[in-house]
Amino acid sequence: MLKKKMGVSLILVLLAVSVLSGCGSGDKNTITFWTPLTGDDGAYMDQLVKDYNATNPEYKVKHVITSDMYTKISTVLNSGKGVPDLAIIHADRVPGFVKQGVLEPMTGVMQAQPELKEENYLPQAWNTGNIDGTQYTVPLDIHSNAMYYNKDLLKKYNVESFLDDDVVTIEEMLSLQGKLDEGDYVVNDALLGWVVLAQIQNLGGDIQQDGKPAVNTEVMKQAFQEIKKIADAGLMTPFGEDGYLMFQSGNVLFSTDGTWSSTAHAAVENLNFGVTNIYSANADKFTNRASSHLFAMLNNDKRTDEKEAGIGQFLEFIRQNSMEWAKAGQIVASKQVIENPEYNKYIQSFFTASDKQIESLYIYTYEYYPYVAEAVDTYAADIVRGNVDIDETLQTMQKFVEDKIAEGSKAAE
Amino acid sequence: MKKKSLTPYFFVGPHLILFAVFIFLPTIYGIYASFTQWNLINDPVWVGLANYKTILFDTESTFYTQFFNGIKNTLIFVVLSVPILIVIPLLIAVALEHKKVKMKGLMQSILYIPGLISISAAALIWSLIFNKQLGITNNLFGSETVWAANQPYAWLIIIVITVWGGVGGNMIIYRASISGVSKDLYESAEMDGAGPIRRFSSITLPSIRFPLIYTFVMTTAGAFNVFGQPLMMTDGGPRQSTTVLMMYIRQLAFGHGESIAGMASAMAVLLGLVILVISAFQYYVMNRNAS
Numbered sequence: 231m232l233k234k235k236m237g238v239s240l241i242l243v244l245l246a247v248s249v250l251s252g253c254g255s256g257d258k259n260t261i262t263f264w265t266p267l268t269g270d271d272g273a274y275m276d277q278l279v280k281d282y283n284a285t286n287p288e289y290k291v292k293h294v295i296t297s298d299m300y301t302k303i304s305t306v307l308n309s310g311k312g313v314p315d316l317a318i319i320h321a322d323r324v325p326g327f328v329k330q331g332v333l334e335p336m337t338g339v340m341q342a343q344p345e346l347k348e349e350n351y352l353p354q355a356w357n358t359g360n361i362d363g364t365q366y367t368v369p370l371d372i373h374s375n376a377m378y379y380n381k382d383l384l385k386k387y388n389v390e391s392f393l394d395d396d397v398v399t400i401e402e403m404l405s406l407q408g409k410l411d412e413g414d415y416v417v418n419d420a421l422l423g424w425v426v427l428a429q430i431q432n433l434g435g436d437i438q439q440d441g442k443p444a445v446n447t448e449v450m451k452q453a454f455q456e457i458k459k460i461a462d463a464g465l466m467t468p469f470g471e472d473g474y475l476m477f478q479s480g481n482v483l484f485s486t487d488g489t490w491s492s493t494a495h496a497a498v499e500n501l502n503f504g505v506t507n508i509y510s511a512n513a514d515k516f517t518n519r520a521s522s523h524l525f526a527m528l529n530n531d532k533r534t535d536e537k538e539a540g541i542g543q544f545l546e547f548i549r550q551n552s553m554e555w556a557k558a559g560q561i562v563a564s565k566q567v568i569e570n571p572e573y574n575k576y577i578q579s580f581f582t583a584s585d586k587q588i589e590s591l592y593i594y595t596y597e598y599y600p601y602v603a604e605a606v607d608t609y610a611a612d613i614v615r616g617n618v619d620i621d622e623t624l625q626t627m628q629k630f631v632e633d634k635i636a637e638g639s640k641a642a643e
Numbered sequence: 644m645k646k647k648s649l650t651p652y653f654f655v656g657p658h659l660i661l662f663a664v665f666i667f668l669p670t671i672y673g674i675y676a677s678f679t680q681w682n683l684i685n686d687p688v689w690v691g692l693a694n695y696k697t698i699l700f701d702t703e704s705t706f707y708t709q710f711f712n713g714i715k716n717t718l719i720f721v722v723l724s725v726p727i728l729i730v731i732p733l734l735i736a737v738a739l740e741h742k743k744v745k746m747k748g749l750m751q752s753i754l755y756i757p758g759l760i761s762i763s764a765a766a767l768i769w770s771l772i773f774n775k776q777l778g779i780t781n782n783l784f785g786s787e788t789v790w791a792a793n794q795p796y797a798w799l800i801i802i803v804i805t806v807w808g809g810v811g812g813n814m815i816i817y818r819a820s821i822s823g824v825s826k827d828l829y830e831s832a833e834m835d836g837a838g839p840i841r842r843f844s845s846i847t848l849p850s851i852r853f854p855l856i857y858t859f860v861m862t863t864a865g866a867f868n869v870f871g872q873p874l875m876m877t878d879g880g881p882r883q884s885t886t887v888l889m890m891y892i893r894q895l896a897f898g899h900g901e902s903i904a905g906m907a908s909a910m911a912v913l914l915g916l917v918i919l920v921i922s923a924f925q926y927y928v929m930n931r932n933a934s
Contacts, residue, residue, distance in 0.1 A: 304684050326900060326901050332684060469789065469792055470792020470881070471776070476776070604894075604899050608883075629705055633705040637680060
């Protein structure tokens with residue numbers, strides 16, 4: 231009797247062990263593909279993968295939507311077990327990953343699939359994966375800061391002329407001071423940090439100088455001050471309120487959110503909207519701060535050359551067939567897709583309509599960009615609303631970034 | 644000599660294995676990591692006490708500012724939430740004991756269910772309730788401020804959601820222990836002319852001494868680990884006045900860019916020490932006063 235019970239518990243233990251160790255060990259002929267696409271876009275990627283698998287490739291793709299993907303990536307890289315064959319990473323992760331030596335170059339994949347080359351993709355999406363001449367990633371999309379406008383409100387206030395030259399300037403916005411009905415606002419503060427980073431480009435600055443972070447700079451100060459003018463004039467949605475929601479409820483002329491929001495805006499009844507560039511402090515220049523989803527291969531000894539060829543086939547399929555991805559609101563990186571007339575029915579085709587537009591999609595590639603962005607995001611709202619002293623806060627932000635870099639660089643030595 | 648039976652080990656074993664794998668080893672590794680500089684991917688580099696020195700003594704450092712701001716905000720949360728999370732459940736538990744209260748089980752379930760709901764789902768609902776345009780604060784009470792972005796309202800909504808979610812757990816413990824108190828004690832006290840307040844303070848409270856100590860210590864330790872409520876309700880604002888230490892720790896280790904896990908571990912170890920000392924102190928004081 232006792233023996234029997236022990237037997238049962240032993241089986242249970244074995245079962246648990248095998249179940250736990252089973253995590254992640256994929257099939258030999260399956261490409262395990264991790265993405266951080268936890269939102270609606272995950273379903274569009276599912277569809278793309280399904281379409282690919284329907285072509286009966288030798289190596290089928292298994293799409294795993296992975297929440298907290300970057301944490302899990304560091305875990306599997308440490309243990310060397312369960313490393314995915316392919317992953318989608320964000321543009322700002324590339325320099326760090328390459329420095330840490332965890333990305334496998336795409337060289338082999340590109341040799342097998344000659345169409346996976348710079349000329350077939352939006353240049354900045356392709357180049358963000360190129361570090362010191364080696365290509366580490368193949369782009370899927372660019373997702374960018376975008377400014378939506380409420381057509382009815384523009385008409386009501388008779389300011390449709392703002393859109394004429396594709397640059398809505400801060401000056402133009404300020405001209406509406408005192409002319410709005412109560413409860414109406416010119417612009418909200420969605421993705422404010424990205425708007426600040428766009429102004430830095432518009433004003434001819436940068437976030438680094440000779441590899442050192444440049445946060446406490448005149449340009450950064452000016453960028454904040456320009457945006458602050460809008461808030462000071464009472465034209466920005468009030469501090470702490472949900473400006474995104476206020477745009478959707480038809481009380482805000484412009485909303486500075488992302489290309490991916492177009493699907494959500496489209497679902498709002500009676501919201502008559504269009505898309506344009508992020509407002510600018512400079513009438514001659516406009517910038518939309520962007521990022522990119524990139525296919526990348528993390529170091530994995532178990533990835534065979536045959537499997538790499540299979541990955542190449544999948545990426546080539548995506549290059550030709552990612553119109554589906556446009557449905558998610560993203561700017562598809564493959565030129566074959568965006569040059570297809572069908573792509574024009576998607577609102578984000580605005581951003582690739584001309585060379586000047588394509589140029590406006592700016593991806594920061596500075597190695598420590600994530601720290602700079604974190605500092606900007608943490609303090610932007612309070613600076614713009616005048617809750618804090620700008621000079622003092624810029625100093626704090628500079629120190630914030632420098633302290634973090636100092637920690638990381640020592641660890642990497 | 645009797646042959647030793649293996650059976651006990653099978654009973655203790657699973658827990659021991661789980662404890663070792665998911666609690667003991669990670670704790671040891673976390674303590675080790677706190678003496679290193681580590682980006683979670685490359686090998687940790689031993690730096691001795693450097694992280695602790697930076698956090699505790701380098702007043703210029705961002706990490707010093709973050710740690711002390713984080714611990715200050717965490718302490719504010721503990722001081723505000725723990726007494727409420729003890730007193731309200733206790734009052735409810737006592738009230739539910741009253742003879743005239745009907746449907747005790749239903750009441751208990753209603754109060755307990757919020758604790759089962761995930762904090763992020765609950766926070767979404769509550770942030771709508773406190774939303775300036777859609778919520779009750781503006782439409783019913785005529786408040787003109789955005790609660791999540793102004794103090795002291797930001798703390799208020801964090802405390803409200805915490806109490807809403809946390810009342811049930813302690814209440815169940817108090818109810819269970821109160822129902823274990825002999826009815827004879829109450830009857831004889833009533834015959835001796837003791838009023839309800841006297842009966843509560845002289846019979847109920849001393850009888851549930853251990854559950855009280857237990858809930859006090861556990862609630863305090865739990866409150867020090869607060870993370871979800873401020874993250875979801877205020878995102879640490881306004882001006883980082885509700886950014887609790889766990890939020891900084893998470894940002895450092897798993898935020899954007901290269902991970903700063905060594906520094907994060909050091910902060911976590913310091914937080915653990917604070918919890919340990921305070922819990923020990925609480926236990927000591929309450930146990931001494933009670934005996």
